[in-house]
Amino acid sequence: MATAAKPETEPVETIVTDVSETPHPWDVSVSDIYVEDRWQPIFKEMREKAPINKVVGSAYGDYWNVTTYKEIQHIEALPDLYSSAKGITIITDPDNLPDDLNIQLPMFIAMDRPEHTEQRRVIAPAFTPAEMTRMTDEVRGRTAEILDALPIGEKFDWVDRVSIELTTQMLAILFDFPWEDRRKLTEWSDWMGDVESSLTIESRREQLEHVYEAGAYFQRLWDERLEKGEAPDLLSRMIHSEMRNMDQFTFMGNLMLLIVGGNDTTRNSMSGYAYGLEQFPDEREKLEDDPELIPAAVQEIIRWQTPLAHMRRTVTEDHLMFGHEVKEGDAVILWYISGNRDENFFVRPDDIWLERPKPGRHLSFGYGIHRCVGARLAELQLRLLLEEMAKRRLRVNVIGEPTRVSACFVHGYKKMDVELSTY
């Protein structure tokens, strides 16, 4: 278990940016900077001038920016001082919503010890190395099928035909979800991962309608599986575990967590593979010449893309956080997207560099007790995609600029025109 000393140091001056009347670039909750792909110099400036700073009056209320690698890691190593139980995205004030819309499904990602430990323990056995080996052939087969159906030398949308299809199929396999309805998983996940939905009553209402639809669908599956008895899929596994004793609400919450956790994150690393290597053609050639570099490429792509831009923690007692005076209840935003580009930790942080020493030391999966439980599965899917591409000597060429997701949480792509060639 991760433990660390309280990060109390001598007081330092805090730069506070008030954006209640005038916008300021340091309010990095504004999604425009991600849609327009211009977040890099903003975070660089913060890392240089004020790696920890405070923003007040944003659309999400007041929050602390934490932008550097070591500080993010340190905070994550102190889960009792920095709680997850008040939520893990920047949405800090759902209280402005009417009661019927202020509904938060309980999920173990947003819980503290001991509940977190108990619930994670039920899920974790589905992601052991042995389980990954068991799933490899099926995932490889599905990946091969998808790649073999793609046109060569013709324009198509990589996000839709490869990234979404592969990750959705993976989740459908994991849950033994009805195959013909699998795109519902994508739809639900997109709605649930959309933090901006909480900003207006209309969009929050629409979001909840999708959550309820998902809940009702899984309720039907739950009833069926309960009758069928034990089976290796994750849903059956959950039903026939201690989780069965949880109330339905918590059960559904955790189910949703697995869907959202496993869907657009992995999807966006697959799209990040296409887009990222297009930006670094020499590295792409290196990879094509030497498939042994695939495991390093997987890690580099996940670091460079950082599919989840941030996680939030909430301060549980007043203290000096690296010298800054924080109060109980303060929202602390850990910007992985910035920590993964920290020049004091990484050499050539903005580059995809396949020979990077220790390429797995990135923050994309978080750190400490909440570190992504599905990391191995995500790595497996991406590795198999790269291996199957290499087997066919296929290269993805990105045409023009992709359309990006409008969010400060999920960091990814909506649409990316590409053309395949062979080498």
Ligand code: HEM
């Ligand atoms: C590249 C793909 C992925 C990325 C970047 C990613 C990222 C993350 C991050 C940042 C966290 C929170 C870590 C923290 O708070 O310290 C997390 C937690 C989690 N992820 Fe992932 N994830 C990915 C794939 C998956 C997959 C495939 C699944 C499952 C199907 C999954 C399920 C979860 C769950 C259940 C948690 C909660 C863990 C806990 O609170 O103990 N993730 N993930």
